[in-house]
Amino acid sequence: MSLEETFVLNPVMTNKLASNVSWTYSNHTPSAAENPVWYPGIVIAAAYGFIILVGLVGNITLIKTFCSVTSMRTVPNLFMSSLALGDLLLLVTCAPVDASRYLVDKWLFGRVGCKLIPFIQLTSVGVSVFTLTALSADRYKAIVKPMDIQTSNATAKICIRAAMIWIFSMTLAIPEAVFSDLHTFSVAQTNETFVTCAPYPHAGDLHPKIHSMASFLIFYVIPLFVISVYYFFIARSLIRSACNIPVEGNMHIRRQIESRKRLAKMVLVFVGLFAVCWLPNHVIYLYRSYHYSQVDTSLLHFVSSVCARMLAFTNSCVNPFALYLLSRSFQKQFQRQLCCCCPPLTPQSQSHGRSTIRMTSLKSTHHSLASFSLINGNHICHEGHWNSQEQKQIVFFTTPILKQKILHVVSTVNLT
Structure with missing residues (x-):
């Protein structure tokens, strides 16, 4: 998709705000008196600067959080890191170029920039929408087909998928780099000529129509349709799961379903933000492409x-x-990453030299809870009575092998 604005922003032409092309400069050089400061352009460029600054802080902190905190390196978070990297690329390279058009009336980046900038723009958009599609597919597999998930080498496989998304997006952006060039146009009302970076020459209406419609379908409609299908099956599976679980069902299963719901909702929020933020740009680009010969000023x-x-x-x-x-977990880590003076999070077991495990068991008749703790191999009882044989068995499983024996302990301990 061509992300370029397709209208002239020349301070001299304040009454002619459009010519259906992107970045332009006139073939005559106006004097300082003829080219006054255009204050709306300064305001718009300042708004761009704010967006760039906020985006840099947010995305860099996100990537830093996921890279430095081992517990945050989950499948969705790895995809989110790839998404943040694409957003950073767009903000660093393309947003400043877009903002410059409101400050100067000429294309500043030459023929190389004319080919490179649209390529980067389209690659970033592709990474965003295809990563969201991959995230939706991952949530579909986790909720609808959890038995198909393979835990071995999961991180490596996700990194390979993310790399494939980048390669696929760059492949789709190659035609944009090939056909984008500096083209000369003329304005009939003023008899002026100007040069602009555009993905097609001003030779007819067919090129812009094909370009805009293909962009709209490939980078918006089709991915969002696929995501909608995934979420239809996700919603159906969650509804069935909620109906099949009894009122006093397994709490572990309930917590697992709630966790998957939260992740699915999170991905859906990202998809919704993408759909809302990019729809107006697609609509305006389609409008201009299908009214190519009629300039809306x-x-x-x-x-x-x-x-x-x-x-x-x-x-x-x-x-x-x-x-x-x-x-909430990302919120805590995000705050720590923003505050450079804060020490990194350390597990309690490492800082205090202790390992504490708390277990609860539901009494079958009275529904009372009992719990125990292991602190450096010493047994402490709470809210219940354990016989001596059970105490010996529990104390025997000291900290180094506690994780391997935990299921055996649960299966042999009974409340009196």
Whole structure:
């Protein structure tokens, strides 16, 4: 998809806000008196700067959190790291270029930049939408077909999938780099000519129609349709699971289902943010492509175009903060990563030299709870009575082998 704004932003042409092309410069050089400071452009560029700054802080902190905290390296989080990397690429390279069009009336980045910038833009968008699709597929497998999940070499497999998404996105972006070039256009109303970076020449209406429709289908409609199918089956499976579990069912199963629900909702929020942020940009691009010979110079069209562009770039900075609001564990780690002075999290067992395990068992008749703790091999009883044989058995399983014996302990201990 071509992410370029397709209209002229020339301070001299304040009444002609559009010419259905991207970054332009006129073939004449106006003097300082003819080219006054365009204050709306400064405001728009400042808004871009704010989006870039927030996005850099959020995405860098997210990647740093997932890389430095071992417990956070789950399958969804690995995909989120890849998504954050794509967002960083877009914010660092493409957002500043987009903002520069509102400050100067010429294309500043030459022919190489004309080919490279659209390629990076399309790659980043592809990484975003295809990673969200992969996340939805992962949630589908975890909820609908949990027995198919393979835990061996899971991290390596996810990294390979993420790399394949990047390669696939770059492959789809190659035509954008090949066909994007500096093209000369003319404005009939003013008899001016200008050069712009565009993915197609101004030779007819067919090229922009094909380009915009293909972009809309490949990078928006089809992935969101696939995601919708996945979530239809996820919702159906969760509803069936909730109906099949008895009121006094296994609490472990209930907690597992609730955890999977939260993850599925989290991915759905990211998908919804992508759909909302990118839809206006697609709609405006389609509108311009199908009205290619009719230039809309209205203020409404200009404002709508600017808002659509900024909303699209906003999608690259909101995901870390959405995750911050949805995940308590990520929230704690995110805060620690932002605060450089805070020491890293250390497990309690390492800092205090103790291992404490608390077990609860439901009494079959009175529904009372009993628990015990192992602290450095010493047994402590709580809310119940254990016979001497059971105490000996529990004390025997000291900390080094406790994890391997825990199921055996549970199966042999009975409340009196």
